[in-house]
Every structure is written in structure tokens, then in C-alpha cells.
Amino acid sequence: MNKTVDEMSFSFAEENYIKAIFHLSNWGEISVSTNSIADQLNTKPASVSDMIKKLANKGVINYRKYQGVEITSKGKSLALQVIRKHRLWEVFLVEKLRFKWDEVHEIAEQLEHVKSPRLTDKLDEFLGYPKVDPHGDPIPNKNGEVKVGPKLGLSQMEEGSQGTVVQVDDSNPAFLKYLDKIGIYIGARIKVNERVEFDGSLELIIDNNQKQFVSSEAANNILVAKE
Amino acid sequence: MNKTVDEMSFSFAEENYIKAIFHLSNWGEISVSTNSIADQLNTKPASVSDMIKKLANKGVINYRKYQGVEITSKGKSLALQVIRKHRLWEVFLVEKLRFKWDEVHEIAEQLEHVKSPRLTDKLDEFLGYPKVDPHGDPIPNKNGEVKVGPKLGLSQMEEGSQGTVVQVDDSNPAFLKYLDKIGIYIGARIKVNERVEFDGSLELIIDNNQKQFVSSEAANNILVAKE
DNA sequence: AAATATTTTTAGGTGAACCTAAAAAGAAGT
DNA sequence: ACTTCTTTTTAGGTTCACCTAAAAATATTT
Numbered sequence: 001m002n003k004t005v006d007e008m009s010f011s012f013a014e015e016n017y018i019k020a021i022f023h024l025s026n027w028g029e030i031s032v033s034t035n036s037i038a039d040q041l042n043t044k045p046a047s048v049s050d051m052i053k054k055l056a057n058k059g060v061i062n063y064r065k066y067q068g069v070e071i072t073s074k075g076k077s078l079a080l081q082v083i084r085k086h087r088l089w090e091v092f093l094v095e096k097l098r099f100k101w102d103e104v105h106e107i108a109e110q111l112e113h114v115k116s117p118r119l120t121d122k123l124d125e126f127l128g129y130p131k132v133d134p135h136g137d138p139i140p141n142k143n144g145e146v147k148v149g150p151k152l153g154l155s156q157m158e159e160g161s162q163g164t165v166v167q168v169d170d171s172n173p174a175f176l177k178y179l180d181k182i183g184i185y186i187g188a189r190i191k192v193n194e195r196v197e198f199d200g201s202l203e204l205i206i207d208n209n210q211k212q213f214v215s216s217e218a219a220n221n222i223l224v225a226k227e
Numbered sequence: 228m229n230k231t232v233d234e235m236s237f238s239f240a241e242e243n244y245i246k247a248i249f250h251l252s253n254w255g256e257i258s259v260s261t262n263s264i265a266d267q268l269n270t271k272p273a274s275v276s277d278m279i280k281k282l283a284n285k286g287v288i289n290y291r292k293y294q295g296v297e298i299t300s301k302g303k304s305l306a307l308q309v310i311r312k313h314r315l316w317e318v319f320l321v322e323k324l325r326f327k328w329d330e331v332h333e334i335a336e337q338l339e340h341v342k343s344p345r346l347t348d349k350l351d352e353f354l355g356y357p358k359v360d361p362h363g364d365p366i367p368n369k370n371g372e373v374k375v376g377p378k379l380g381l382s383q384m385e386e387g388s389q390g391t392v393v394q395v396d397d398s399n400p401a402f403l404k405y406l407d408k409i410g411i412y413i414g415a416r417i418k419v420n421e422r423v424e425f426d427g428s429l430e431l432i433i434d435n436n437q438k439q440f441v442s443s444e445a446a447n448n449i450l451v452a453k454e
Numbered sequence: 455a456a457a458t459a460t461t462t463t464t465a466g467g468t469g470a471a472c473c474t475a476a477a478a479a480g481a482a483g484t
Numbered sequence: 485a486c487t488t489c490t491t492t493t494t495a496g497g498t499t500c501a502c503c504t505a506a507a508a509a510t511a512t513t514t
Contacts, residue, residue, distance in 0.1 A: 013471060034492055047472050049493055054470090066479055066492060097349040107343050114337045122324040240501060261462055274502050276463055281500090293462060293509055460511070466504090473498070481490070 005078045008058065012113045015082050016041060017051050018060055021071050022079035031068040080144035081120075086112035087133035087140075088123050094134040095127065101134040102176035135176070136167030136186045136223065152226065154202065155219040157192045163224030164189055175221060182212050190224060232305045235285065239340045242309050243268060244278050245287055248298050249306035258295040307371035308347075313339035314360035314367075315350050321361040322354065328361040329403035362403070363394030363413045363450065379453065381429065382446040384419045390451030391416055402448060409439050417451060 010018070020040045024032045034052070038045045056063040060075030071079070089111040093104040121142060124130075131147070132138055140146045151166050165188045169175060179185070183206050193211070194203040200216030214222075237245070247267045251259045261279070265272045283290040287302030298306065316338040320331040348369060351357075358374070359365050367373045378393050392415045396402060406412070410433050420438070421430040427443030441449075 011470080035490090043471090044473065045492065046474080046494085050471075093346075097346070097353050099345075099349065103345075107341070107346055110341045110343070111338075114334070114341075116334050116337075118326075118330075119320075119324070119334055122326065126324050238500080262460095270501090271503065272462065273464085273504080277501075456514090458511100458513070461509080463506105463508070465506080468501100468503070470500085470502105471498100472500105474496090476493105476495080478493070479491080481488100483488075484486090 002059065005060070005074050005081070006117060009115075010058075010078065013051070014055065014058075015078070015113055017048075017055060018071070018075055018079050019082050021055075021061060021069060022076065022083075025071050028071045028076050031070045033068050037069075077144050080140040080146070082112050084140040084142075084144070085114070085120050087137055088120065088127060088130070090133045090135075091127050091130045091139070092123060100176075100180070101170075102173040102180070104134065105170060105173070132167070132186070133170075134186070135170035136165070137170060149225060151223040153220050154190065154192070154204075154214075154222040154224055155200065155216050157202075157224065157226070159192055159195050161226065162189065162191045163226045165222060166225045167223040169221035175218070178218070179222075182214070183207070183210055184222065190222075229286065232287070232301050232308070233344060236342075237285075237305065240278070241282065241285075242305070242340055244275075244282060245298070245302055245306045246309050248282075248288060248296060249303065249310075252298050255298045255303050258297045260295050264296075304371050307367040307373070309339050311367040311369075311371070312341070312347050314364055315347065315354060315357070317360040317362075318354050318357045318366070319350060327403075327407070328397075329400040329407070331361065332397060332400070359394070359413075360397075361413070362397035363392070364397060376452060378450040380447050381417065381419070381431075381441075381449040381451055382427065382443050384429075384451065384453070386419055386422050388453065389416065389418045390453045392449060393452045394450040396448035402445070405445070406449075409441070410434070410437055411449065417449075 017037065020037055021032050022028065024036050024040060034045050034048045037052075038048045041048075052061065052063055052069055055061045055075075056069070059072060060078055061069045061071050063069045086108045089108040090104045093099040093107060094101055099107075124142070129141075130139055138146045138148050149166065154163075157163060165184060165186055168179060168184070168186070184190070189207055191205040191208075192202055193205050196202070200219075202214055202216070202219050204212045204214060206212055244264065247264055248259050249255065251263050251267060261272050261275045264270075264279075265275045268275075279288065279290055279296055282288045282302070283296070286299060287305055288296045288298055290296045313335045316335045317331045320326040320334060321328055326334075351369070356368075357366055365373045365375050376393065379390075381390075384390060392411060392413055395406060395411070395413070411417070416434050418432040418435075419429055420432050423429070427446075429441055429443070429446050431439045431441060433439055
């Protein structure tokens with residue numbers, strides 16, 4: 001008698017809350033505080049308290065007053081569906097409509113809420129079942145399963161080691177534009193030439209020909225697969 | 228100081244009202260009653276009265292109490308933008324994602340509200356600047372301009388005359404499925420073989436080989452270009 | 455022209471998703 | 485342990501888009 005997530009209906013706001021909780025909880029691993037949700041969604045804690053009760057009633061989170069929230073398996077499944085749609089639309093926007101990778105997030109935020117399972121699956125098929133979005137984030141399949149290969153932050157790489165860029169932080173368009181400018185893209189081959197002791201910044205060699213300094217902060221947001 | 232329509236923001240509900248008013252007014256030709264809007268949108272007249280005031284304040288309709296509403300040029304421009312998006316998405320769904328023509332309306336109703344002028348224009352480009360949607364409805368261009376060729380309802384055709392199907396009513400999925408079944412599609416060549424006096428139904432010859440009877444009601448919803 | 459019927463508006467209310475301000479619970483510092 | 489600070493919840497309010505019921509304006513009939 002307990003309905004599955006795709007037999008239920010969720011508002012845009014509800015979907016955005018679940019997405020935020022899913023991310024803040026590290027894909028469901030840790031519990032999430034009211035304040036952190038309010039922060040993430042640019043709302044006030046009082047609004048979050050309201051919404052949390054609704055989501056708990058719908059069975060997508062567990063909630064005990066003052067104890068933070070945990071996402072349920074139902075909630076995970078909903079979050080993964082929305083994330084799947086978001087990332088598929090991003091692929092569409094970049095590969096088919098020729099948007100740049102720093103332009104697609106905002107539009108995908110709207111498209112991810114379009115309700116039609118058949119649309120999602122047909123879009124997936126049209127795009128050739130992509131495994132990652134334009135920033136290298138993995139795309140959950142129809143059943144919400146995600147395969148994530150081994151990867152580590154550029155800042156964790158040892159001096160002299162090499163890797164291929166597999167993912168970059170997608171939350172800041174300015175950062176993505178900066179990556180464009182210095183020639184970093186998904187698939188770029190990067191060698192960590194030198195680590196500057198003083199501030200942790202790195203000297204990179206990109207695609208075996210271009211020397212480039214990046215801050216440790218930037219390096220943290222570039223993930224590579226080691227060779 | 229008066230803002231143009233694309234400098235303003237409209238809710239889904241507001242956009243749906245303007246679309247309804249635009250259609251009911253025959254593209255702005257006649258004024259529209261409160262009841263007819265309520266009818267079209269499955270709401271109550273009282274709700275329409277509320278919304279009408281808001282839309283009048285935004286300058287997309289003219290409104291004097293008890294006198295019905297007229298759409299302004301600003302309103303037309305908004306309606307045409309939404310219709311443009313709706314029809315472009317329908318083309319995408321049918322041509323790229325291989326949906327059937329009776330499946331796309333509902334999904335396009337959601338997609339038409341996605342806000343991003345660049346998205347619309349890039350989609351248009353991706354689709355090759357289509358002139359009509361899968362049901363033959365003309366697609367307004369970027370500036371809201373629509374070219375409509377001469378066409379008439381099948382039921383207006385004389386016995387023995389021929390034409391090409393250029394448009395069909397898209398509001399009823401069952402009707403579209405019926406057209407599929409009897410072999411009528413955009414571009415089909417149709418000869419009106421005989422008109423039955425008694426009920427106005429027609430005997431057609433479709434693509435020079437298939438005889439088919441259709442009711443006058445169905446014939447009214449099939450538009451052809453005469454040879 | 456008056457009476458009746460229809461249409462439209464107003465008045466007041468609901469739920470969703472937000473808000474501020476105040477109260478309550480929990481965590482931290484001494 | 486007790487005071488202080490922080491976090492969270494509650495209480496009560498707002499706007500949006502809807503609703504019902506009643507009142508007002510317009511249309512139609514006789």
C-alpha cells in the first residue's frame with residue numbers, strides 16, 4: 001500500500017529540497033541540519049522546518065524534531081531521478097544545442113522538473129546513453145544506479161604524476177569559464193609539475209605542452225583519473 | 228518606462244491564461260468573456276476575475292469590468308512566444324525523440340514554460356527552423372511573426388476536388404490516433420469522392436488508393452490546401 | 455418596462471511556500 | 485550544574501492561485 005516515488009507527485013519546491021538534502025547528506029550517508037538546508041536553498045530555517053514535515057509525511061526523509069533529517073531509500077530514488085534528468089538535459093544542451101558548459105546549469109534546473117518518464121528515457125536514448133554530463137558528473141541510469149570510476153582531486157596528486165581530467169565542479173559558471181581560458185576540459189591530460197610549498201598552488205602541464213599555475217582551491221575542484 | 232514582455236516575468240498560470248485568451252479571442256480579433264476563459268482552463272469564473280486584474284495590471288490585456296477582456300499587443304507577443312516554444316518542442320519530441328503526434332501535447336505544455344530565450348532560439352536552429360509543428364500548426368518566428376498559407380476545412384471542399392492535408396486539430400489525442408488508423412497524415416493527398424447528403428459525412432480517397440468515410444465533424448478538423 | 459435569467463464581480467476562505475519574531479530545545483563554556 | 489549561545493521549532497503573517505457563496509451588473513423574456 002506504500003506508494004513508490006514515481007506513483008507520487010512532487011512540486012518543484014519539494015524536488016529541490018530533496019536534491020539539496022541528497023547532496024548535503026553525501027548521497028544519504030550523513031544526516032543533515034535544518035540550517036544547512038536553508039543555506040543551500042537560500043531560504044530561512046523556519047521555511048525548512050515547514051517543508052521537512054511535508055517531506056517526512058511523504059516518506060522521502062526520516063525526521064525527528066531537533067535531530068536533523070535523513071534521506072530514505074524512497075528519497076534517494078527521487079533525488080536520483082531528478083539528477084538523472086538534470087544531467088541528461090545538460091548533455092543535450094551542450095552536445096546538441098551547442099551551449100557552453102558554463103551556460104547549462106540554470107536551464108537544466110528548469111528542465112529537470114518536467115514530468116514524463118518516457119521523455120527522460122527517450123532523451124537518454126537520443127543522446128546515446130551518456131555516462132557523464134558535460135562536467136563529468138555521472139548520470140544515474142533508469143533505475144537510479146550510478147557507476148563512479150576512481151578519481152581524486154588534482155590537489156591530492158603527487159608531484160610528477162599524471163592524470164586525465166574526468167570531472168570538474170559545475171556549481172560556478174565563472175570557474176568553468178576560467179577552466180576554458182586555461183585550456184582544461186574533460187579528457188585533458190594533466191601532469192603535476194610542481195607543488196608550491198607556501199600556498200599549495202600547482203604548476204601543471206596541460207596536454208603535454210602548456211604550462212599553467214592553478215591555486216590549490218581550483219585544483220580541489222578538478223578531479224582526475226590517475227594513469 | 229513601459230517594460231517589454233521579455234523584460235518581465237510571468238508565472239506558469241499567467242502564461243496559460245494569456246494563451247487561452249489569445250486562442251479564444253481568435254488571435255486577438257474578438258473580446259473574450261470571463262466564463263469562456265474559466266471553461267477553457269477548467270477553473271471557476273471567480274478565479275478568472277482575480278487573474279484578469281493581475282494581467283491587466285501587467286499590461287497584457289485591456290479590461291473594463293463586466294465588458295470582457297481584449298489582448299494587447301504586449302499580450303499577443305507573450306502568447307506568441309509561448310506558442311512558439313510549445314510548437315518547437317513538439318517538433319523536437321516527434322522528429323528527434325520519435326514520439327507519436329498524439330503524445331506530445333502534454334509534455335510540450337510543460338516545456339513551453341521554460342524560461343530562456345537563447346534556449347528557444349538554439350532549439351529552433353537545431354531543428355532547422357521548422358515552419359509548422361507535427362500537426363501542421365504554424366510556428367511563430369523569433370519576432371512572433373506567423374505565415375499562414377491558404378487552407379480550408381475538408382468539409383468545405385466540393386465533391387471531386389483534391390487537396391493536401393496541411394493541418395489537423397491537435398487538441399484531442401484520440402482524434403490523432405484515429406487519423407493514424409485511417410491513414411491521414413500531414414502531407415497526405417485527399418480527394419473528396421462523395422458527400423453524403425443526410426449527415427454531411429464524406430467519402431475520401433487517400434493518397435490515390437484508399438477509400439475512407441469520415442464524419443463531417445472529423446472533416447471539420449482536417450485542413451487542406453487545395454490544388 | 456418589469457421580471458427573470460445569466461454573467462461577472464466581490465467577499466471571505468484554503469493550501470502551498472515563503473517570511474519575521476518569539477519561544478523552546480540542545481550544545482558549549484565556565 | 486548553570487548560564488550563555490546557537491539551532492530549531494512554533495506562532496502568526498504574506499502572496500499566489502485557487503475555491504464557494506452571495507451580491508451586483510448585464511441580458512433576455514414577457
